[in-house]
Amino acid sequence: MRQFYVLLTVTLLWSAEGKSQQASDSVKAVINQLFEGMKLADPDMIRSVFADSAILQTTVATPGNQFVVKNEQVAAFASSIAKLNKGDADERIEWETLKIDGPLAIAWTPYRFYYKGSFSHCGVNSFQLVRINGAWKIQYLIDTRRRTGCE
Numbered sequence: 001m002r003q004f005y006v007l008l009t010v011t012l013l014w015s016a017e018g019k020s021q022q023a024s025d026s027v028k029a030v031i032n033q034l035f036e037g038m039k040l041a042d043p044d045m046i047r048s049v050f051a052d053s054a055i056l057q058t059t060v061a062t063p064g065n066q067f068v069v070k071n072e073q074v075a076a077f078a079s080s081i082a083k084l085n086k087g088d089a090d091e092r093i094e095w096e097t098l099k100i101d102g103p104l105a106i107a108w109t110p111y112r113f114y115y116k117g118s119f120s121h122c123g124v125n126s127f128q129l130v131r132i133n134g135a136w137k138i139q140y141l142i143d144t145r146r147r148t149g150c151e
Helices: 002-039 043-048 074-082
Strands: 050-061 067-072 089-093 097-101 104-115 118-132 135-143
Touching (some): 002 043, 002 097, 002 104, 050 074, 067 074
Antiparallel strands (some): 050 067
16 A cells, blocks of 8 residues: 555656646747747747737846836837848847746746847846746746846
């Protein structure tokens, strides 16, 4: 009987780990699709990964080295990328942190951005994703941008 409980526990843990990995892969796929859409200059692909009420923000340094937060609409962002040639916008991310709790996920992804093949800037993306009707969508994205300290 004891062997049965050990086997059951191991099976449940393995099953939970498999589901966790599936969720993790699903979240990563949505974020990767955003950057693939940017690289392909595909506004439909970009729009498809965002929730209807998504918020896009970036931190920007002012001349006095103060930081302000700027807002951007998903549609405006997608339209600006659509004006580029394929390959012009190449954001390369690293997966530093990914956490999921039911229908909520967060991702922290340091990045380096290349414009037309040349290094432009680096920073960190902070994503909040929600699972809506069985699909992960980006609800909130804020990033930092800098040209130094990008090693």
